[in-house]
Amino acid sequence: MLGTVQMGMMAALVVVLVPMGMAGWHLSRNKMLFFSGALFISLAVGVHLSSPFFPSSLSSLFVSSLSSAAVVVFDSRRHSCLSLLHDVVWNLTLTPNSSSLSVPHYRKSWSWPNSSSSAPCNFQTLSRSDASDLLNGSWIVVAGDSQARLFALSLLRLLLADDSQSFDSARTDLFKRHSDYKTLIPEIGVRLDFVWAPYADNLTDLVAAFRRRSPPDVLVMDAGLWHMLRVTNDSDYGRSLKRLRDSVVSLIPFSPDLAGDGGGRRSSLSSSSPPPPPAPHLFWMGMPTLINSMLNTEEKREKMTDELRGAYDKQLWKSKLLRQSGGPLLMLDIESLSWNCGVHCTEDGMHYDVPVYEATVQIMLNALLIDSHQKL
Ligand SMILES: *[C@@H]1O[C@H](CO)[C@@H](O)[C@H](O)[C@H]1NC(C)=O
Ligand SMILES: *[C@@H]1O[C@H](CO)[C@@H](O)[C@H](O)[C@H]1NC(C)=O
Ligand SMILES: *[C@@H]1O[C@H](CO)[C@@H](O)[C@H](O)[C@H]1NC(C)=O
Ligand SMILES: *[C@@H]1O[C@H](CO)[C@@H](O)[C@H](O)[C@H]1NC(C)=O
Numbered sequence: 001m002l003g004t005v006q007m008g009m010m011a012a013l014v015v016v017l018v019p020m021g022m023a024g025w026h027l028s029r030n031k032m033l034f035f036s037g038a039l040f041i042s043l044a045v046g047v048h049l050s051s052p053f054f055p056s057s058l059s060s061l062f063v064s065s066l067s068s069a070a071v072v073v074f075d076s077r078r079h080s081c082l083s084l085l086h087d088v089v090w091n092l093t094l095t096p097n098s099s100s101l102s103v104p105h106y107r108k109s110w111s112w113p114n115s116s117s118s119a120p121c122n123f124q125t126l127s128r129s130d131a132s133d134l135l136n137g138s139w140i141v142v143a144g145d146s147q148a149r150l151f152a153l154s155l156l157r158l159l160l161a162d163d164s165q166s167f168d169s170a171r172t173d174l175f176k177r178h179s180d181y182k183t184l185i186p187e188i189g190v191r192l193d194f195v196w197a198p199y200a201d202n203l204t205d206l207v208a209a210f211r212r213r214s215p216p217d218v219l220v221m222d223a224g225l226w227h228m229l230r231v232t233n234d235s236d237y238g239r240s241l242k243r244l245r246d247s248v249v250s251l252i253p254f255s256p257d258l259a260g261d262g263g264g265r266r267s268s269l270s271s272s273s274p275p276p277p278p279a280p281h282l283f284w285m286g287m288p289t290l291i292n293s294m295l296n297t298e299e300k301r302e303k304m305t306d307e308l309r310g311a312y313d314k315q316l317w318k319s320k321l322l323r324q325s326g327g328p329l330l331m332l333d334i335e336s337l338s339w340n341c342g343v344h345c346t347e348d349g350m351h352y353d354v355p356v357y358e359a360t361v362q363i364m365l366n367a368l369l370i371d372s373h374q375k376l
């Protein structure tokens with residue numbers, strides 16, 4: 001799969017030397033993404049970094065001396081490291097007592113490969129304390145179906161790692177079926193909400209509500225499986241995604257890249273008005289790999305076919321919801337993660353084992369790091 005596209009991206013990739021003078025440079029674009037000095041150094045060195053002084057509208061690659069000690073090459077397309085984030089490697093090993101069990105039991109772990117293409121990106125599996133530093137003071141909303149719930153649970157597991165009692169009670173609350181869940185982790189001031197929103201139209205309503213109040217710092221959404229099972233009509237799904245896109249675009253305070261599509265608050269910004277609130281970081285979780293023969297009801301096996309799955313994917317790309325197709329949301333590609341983890345990582349062909357969602361959480365955190373450096 002390492003084709004010309006990725007080679008091209010590598011050609012555009014960014015060599016970064018961070019001047020030591022920047023170590024104490026606070027990433028204070030908003031109250032989130034505050035880095036302690038140590039974390040900043042360890043994560044910033046080698047991360048695809050742009051300078052705050054250059055407008056992002058410049059579309060060509062350019063080089064600028066930031067100081068005599070450093071040269072920052074700025075790739076305005078921002079894709080190179082983001083596109084490599086999902087290239088994780090799985091390691092499944094049979095547990096020793098597997099032969100005595102009816103279903104073999106695998107120990108599963110994942111990591112970013114030590115390849116030369118991703119090495120400059122310096123992806124890191126964030127520990128609890130790194131993640132706490134990164135998310136300190138921020139409000140995170142995860143909205144969608146059961147995949148979103150599993151993602152929220154993995155994020156909580158990371159943030160509450162040394163507090164298993166809180167985690168167990170959170171898990172119980174979070175798994176009350178089809179209900180919302182809100183929690184505050186006081187030590188790091190993180191507010192994490194899960195919103196049950198199984199259809200794209202539910203997400204559109206949610207985003208509209210954020211437009212009236214203030215939006216969260218991070219918003220992760222998904223929808224598709226419910227629509228596939230209950231509406232089973234890809235063009236209808238496509239239309240609902242377009243409505244969602246329009247709604248999200250008008251949530252973004254100032255988005256030159258996306259202007260003209262869906263209106264927004266742009267025109268109301270005059271030189272005398274206060275600066276717009278920071279734009280939220282927006283993610284879309286794709287649908288998982290569906291293993292038809294493992295789906296647990298006859299109805300699911302009949303309706304959720306590979307063919308329909310493909311048609312739903314096509315609608316997702318057509319809707320221009322994703323950044324990869326010119327939209328506002330960065331894709332968290334559960335399909336490729338679940339595909340690579342494989343049949344041993346699921347029991348019902350639809351919901352995957354914890355490590356798949358853990359990897360997704362780490363990919364999001366690394367994307368936040370990349371983005372927050374670049375958007376400053
Ligand atoms: C895979 O994981 C097992 C433990 O689960 C470990 O012993 C082994 O070294 C790992 N293999 C690789 C290639 O990382
Ligand atoms: C035996 O298998 C179970 C999974 O069914 C696992 O939880 C347990 O840790 C395994 N024991 C050993 C010694 O590997
Ligand atoms: C990973 O790369 C580094 C150098 O970039 C090398 O020293 C190390 O041995 C590599 N590790 C593996 C497991 O290949
Ligand atoms: C969170 O950030 C505030 C400053 O904004 C700091 O005082 C506090 O110690 C931080 N908490 C953690 C757990 O890092």
Ligand SMILES: *[C@@H]1O[C@H](CO)[C@@H](O)[C@H](O)[C@H]1NC(C)=O
Nearest residue numbers: 196197198199201202203205
């Ligand atoms: C989601 O949308 C559907 C159809 O538009 C609606 O029937 C349902 O009540 C909504 N659910 C939630 C939780 O808002």
Ligand SMILES: *[C@@H]1O[C@H](CO)[C@@H](O)[C@H](O)[C@H]1NC(C)=O
Nearest residue numbers: 231232233234235236237239
């Ligand atoms: C999907 O819905 C549209 C109307 O929203 C309808 O015209 C079309 O026939 C439906 N397609 C299928 C395959 O049912």
